[in-house]
Amino acid sequence: MQCVALKPVNGLLLLMKNWLLITGIVRGKFCGLPKGKKAIKRRCVFKRKCKADGTVEKRKARLVAKDYLQKAGIDYEKTFAPTLSYSSIRLLLALAVQKDFDVNQMNVVTAFLNPSLKEKIYMKLPEGVEGQKPVYCRLNKSIYGLKQASMAWYDMLDGTLRNFGMKRLQNKPCIYHWRKNEKTLIVGIYVDDLIILSNDRPTSKDLKAALQKQFEMKDFGEVHWCLGMRIVYDKEHKRLSIHQERHIDQVLERLGKTDCKVAKTPLDSNQVLSKDMAPKTEDERTEMQKVPYREAVGCLIYLSQGRCPDISHAVGVVSRFCDDPGCGTLAEQRRNDVYCEPRHH
Incomplete structure (x- = not known):
């Protein structure tokens, strides 16, 4: 196993941690490959996640599926999942300044490992476990790299937000809104990053609690760093600036x-x-x-x-x-x- 841009020990530990997450989503024990069924392969991806000042926040290791081996109609059907465009992000931030909303940010940890899979997908096990037989496993839940992974995650998050009472915009299904009396709540979704606008902190807190009950979340509080952009929000003087x-x-x-x-x-x-x-x-x-x-x-x-x-x-x-x-x-x-x-x- 090669570890790119990471120290070998750190890379191995990160990959072991990710593999423990993967084995938790395999249906039962490892299995043999059914006759007439093809297994998809996998590879290891290593990446550094940086803070706003450019320093390394953490190192990540992912065991991902090689989606180009999946066959349409057999291994997957629909794949599209809506995400925020940069123009929509600017619009939400401008709305927050105009309406004097709080702007918070949350992130879902290993988001794509949460949804269950409808299709029967078999994956070949990674290096290090090929000494045992069988060397295949059936995926009970999604993993990174599958073509349907992003849509499966969006559908799951959509259900959670709807259960909270939020409605999504017809022309922008990645933006959700909730309104009661004078209380307003708006959520913008970019894959596993959530931008939350609110004029009522208890309501915003309730939404965060609902999300944390369903998923493992990171609450960053007031937005400062989002999608490669440093955001400075001076709510008192109604000013917001974006820096790159x-x-x-x-x-x-x-x-x-x-x-x-x-x-x-x-x-x-x-x-x-x-x-x-x-x-x-x-x-x-x-x-x-x-x-x-x-x-x-x-x-x-x-x-x-x-x-x-x-x-x-x-x-x-x-x-x-x-x-x-x-x-x-x-x-x-x-x-x-x-x-x-x-x-x-």
């Missing part, structure tokens, strides 16, 4: 632009981009292939959805040339990067 300085730092460092000069606008008004700027010779094409143009544009798209919506038009312009970028389009893409740099302040 850590992501901007990472992008500039990755692209080697930490010492760049700041641009005042995202695009040069005197520069008109066109396909004529594409490389003309094979040497020019080879040289441009060394430039992480697509990667940089992807990072800019992420920033435009969160902290920097004002660069959306500029990002749309430079993204048109991802297939064959030239020196002119590269210069404008880099201008977007350095325009975002002063957002630290």
Whole structure:
């Protein structure tokens, strides 16, 4: 077993902890593989979860299923699960400021391990237990990596919120609301992260208790760090700001632009981009292939959805040339990067 980006001992301990969770969701004992049935494989995923200041909060290990081996109609049916878009998150935060709501955040621990599975899915056991036979298990509950895992989790969370009396929006099924007299409660869902808006703290406390009764939850209290965005909410002065300085730092460092000069606008008004700027010779094409143009544009798209919506038009312009970028389009893409740099302040 290889442990990437983690110390071997820590990686093994984390994986053992995750495997204990997995074995708790296997139906009965390990079993043989029924005739005519195929088992899905699995792999280990290791990841660091960081705090708002960039320091490591914890290291995670996941035993995940290889979903590309699942067959539609046999191993799964529906897979879609709604989640909050960044525009919806900004809308909820703006509503909180306007209505003077409290904004809290909760997270469900190992959310995808909670829902039961309707389908009969067999999985091959991981390394370390293959010395015993049988080497397969039937999954009684969902695990990370299954195609239906996100939908199964959403359906389970949906039932819990409905039992509390909340209703979901028809056009935004990832947003739930509850209203009684002057009391209002709004919940936005992004997979296993919950953003809770409320103007009545006892009601908000009751909802948290209902969720904690059903799932293992982490209550972060007032929102400060959400989906890679640092949120500063000054309720007294009705001000809220979103910051992504850590992501901007990472992008500039990755692209080697930490010492760049700041641009005042995202695009040069005197520069008109066109396909004529594409490389003309094979040497020019080879040289441009060394430039992480697509990667940089992807990072800019992420920033435009969160902290920097004002660069959306500029990002749309430079993204048109991802297939064959030239020196002119590269210069404008880099201008977007350095325009975002002063957002630290």
